[in-house]
Amino acid sequence: MTNRRNFLSGAGAITGALAAASVSKVAMAALPEPVTQTTPNTMPPLMPASGRPYNPVVTLNGWTLPWRMNNGVKEFHLVAEPVVREMAPGFKANLWGYNGQSPGPTIEVVEGDRVRIFVTNKLPEHTSVHWHGQRLPNGMDGVTGLTQPAIRPGKTFVYEFVARRPGTFMYHPHADEMTQMAMGMMGFWVTHPKAEHPLIEKVDRDFVFLLNAYDVEPGSATPKIMTMLDFNLWSWNSRIFPGIDSLNVRLNDKVRIRIGNLTMTNHPMHLHGHEFLVTGTDGGPTPRSTRQYEVTADVAVGQMRQIEFLADEEGDWAFHCHKSHHTMNAMGHDVPTLIGLDHKDVARQITNLVPDYMVMGERGMADMGEMEMPIPDNTARMMTGEGPFGSVEMGGMFSVVKVRRNQKPGDYSNPGWFKHPKGTVAYELDGPAPETSRQGDAGAAAMPAQNMPAKNIEVQIRKPGNGHSGH
Numbered sequence: 239m240t241n242r243r244n245f246l247s248g249a250g251a252i253t254g255a256l257a258a259a260s261v262s263k264v265a266m267a268a269l270p271e272p273v274t275q276t277t278p279n280t281m282p283p284l285m286p287a288s289g290r291p292y293n294p295v296v297t298l299n300g301w302t303l304p305w306r307m308n309n310g311v312k313e314f315h316l317v318a319e320p321v322v323r324e325m326a327p328g329f330k331a332n333l334w335g336y337n338g339q340s341p342g343p344t345i346e347v348v349e350g351d352r353v354r355i356f357v358t359n360k361l362p363e364h365t366s367v368h369w370h371g372q373r374l375p376n377g378m379d380g381v382t383g384l385t386q387p388a389i390r391p392g393k394t395f396v397y398e399f400v401a402r403r404p405g406t407f408m409y410h411p412h413a414d415e416m417t418q419m420a421m422g423m424m425g426f427w428v429t430h431p432k433a434e435h436p437l438i439e440k441v442d443r444d445f446v447f448l449l450n451a452y453d454v455e456p457g458s459a460t461p462k463i464m465t466m467l468d469f470n471l472w473s474w475n476s477r478i479f480p481g482i483d484s485l486n487v488r489l490n491d492k493v494r495i496r497i498g499n500l501t502m503t504n505h506p507m508h509l510h511g512h513e514f515l516v517t518g519t520d521g522g523p524t525p526r527s528t529r530q531y532e533v534t535a536d537v538a539v540g541q542m543r544q545i546e547f548l549a550d551e552e553g554d555w556a557f558h559c560h561k562s563h564h565t566m567n568a569m570g571h572d573v574p575t576l577i578g579l580d581h582k583d584v585a586r587q588i589t590n591l592v593p594d595y596m597v598m599g600e601r602g603m604a605d606m607g608e609m610e611m612p613i614p615d616n617t618a619r620m621m622t623g624e625g626p627f628g629s630v631e632m633g634g635m636f637s638v639v640k641v642r643r644n645q646k647p648g649d650y651s652n653p654g655w656f657k658h659p660k661g662t663v664a665y666e667l668d669g670p671a672p673e674t675s676r677q678g679d680a681g682a683a684a685m686p687a688q689n690m691p692a693k694n695i696e697v698q699i700r701k702p703g704n705g706h707s708g709h
């Protein structure tokens with residue numbers, strides 16, 4: 239896609255079909271200083287200081303890669319390298335990533351931008367970068383062996399193309415993929431529209447994250463790379479609950495959340511308290527005729543989904559994968575179901591595996607969330623996260639959308655727990671529970687009035703579709 243103007247500009251312009259390695263000498267002499275990030279905190283949006291204006295996204299527990307303009311070309315420098323990622327407080331994993339973190343930094347550009355990305359390989363093996371979902375010259379597609387030679391350790395390649403269509407994309411290696419994705423090599427890419435777009439709404443908050451998964455044995459720190467399906471850590475941006483930041487928004491904000499799935503299974507993403515529309519995929523904005531209100535959207539393997547909703551209900555709303563074992567952290571496998579069983583023999587077996595293992599599961603597994611069971615060093619608790627009412631009993635792919643009246647526009651800080659208005663929290667019934675009566679028993683068709691709760695709570699009825707005008 240190199241046009242004559244770019245060629246004549248002499249800014250290290252590269253013809254798309256040419257192998258990047260053979261043309262990069264001039265550019266490499268002056269490649270942009272790589273920027274690294276090591277804090278796992280969610281970084282504030284990176285406001286564009288050069289190039290076309292846009293409304294930046296916020297990467298959950300991540301950041302956006304700064305760029306420099308070079309004769310009208312946006313230049314980025316990605317460094318593929320081993321990193322240490324704190325996946326949750328008290329639990330660090332040895333991963334591979336880009337620029338100090340896994341996932342790598344989010345790349346944000348504007349539709350029509352000419353983009354040049356330098357990729358330096360500091361891994362112990364070769365790699366490449368595939369720009370998932372992009373329209374680009376075939377030789378820039380990053381498939382090792384097919385469209386380019388592998389980037390050997392210590393080498394730098396240059397990719398260059400025009401970000402032709404706006405949307406939600408990602409990047410990842412197309413070289414020894416099973417290892418490199420199992421180790422955390424991936425990143426988000428957003429191409430913002432250059433002008434008002436009939437299918438792309440303006441939003442107040444725009445969050446992005448990738449779904450990823452690891453198999454890290456309790457007590458160790460390096461993922462097992464031969465695992466195909468049986469992962470034990472289900473993460474967003476290589477973080478697991480309670481290590482995933484909440485998504486903090488202002489009441490009545492229009493909120494967009496973009497999600498990409500680079501795990502080996504699908505994830506039905508479920509939002510409480512609101513309905514959303516799927517407004518885009520990695521194929522671009524969805525036609526309006528296809529949009530319907532949902533509270534769960536499945537994100538299949540290798541897919542991206544962007545959802546949008548009006549945050550018009552105050553509170554702390556759970557947002558999570560609906561596969562219940564994806565909202566748990568590492569646990570031993572092959573643990574039998576213990577509910578209602580005499581546990582003594584099983585306890586003896588488990589104790590052989592983990593000394594001081596607490597007997598779990600006689601009454602379900604909720605005990606695991608509450609009690610202080612000894613676990614090996616550097617292991618995330620299976621289900622945890624303290625909430626205002628006790629243990630949340632969640633791990634993995636779980637976070638909270640915090641909708642607050644007083645959250646300032648552009649403020650992404652955590653407002654703390656929701657303060658519920660009086661009379662709006664589920665409450666314990668005083669006195670003994672009523673006798674159970676079976677349906678069909680004589681005289682048991684209707685619940686006796688004396689068993690109804692004594693207190694009255696205010697019930698708010700909201701008509702479906704209200705509050706969505708202009709959404």
Ligand SMILES: [Cu+2]
Pocket residue numbers: 472504505506559560561564635
């Ligand atoms: Cu899931």
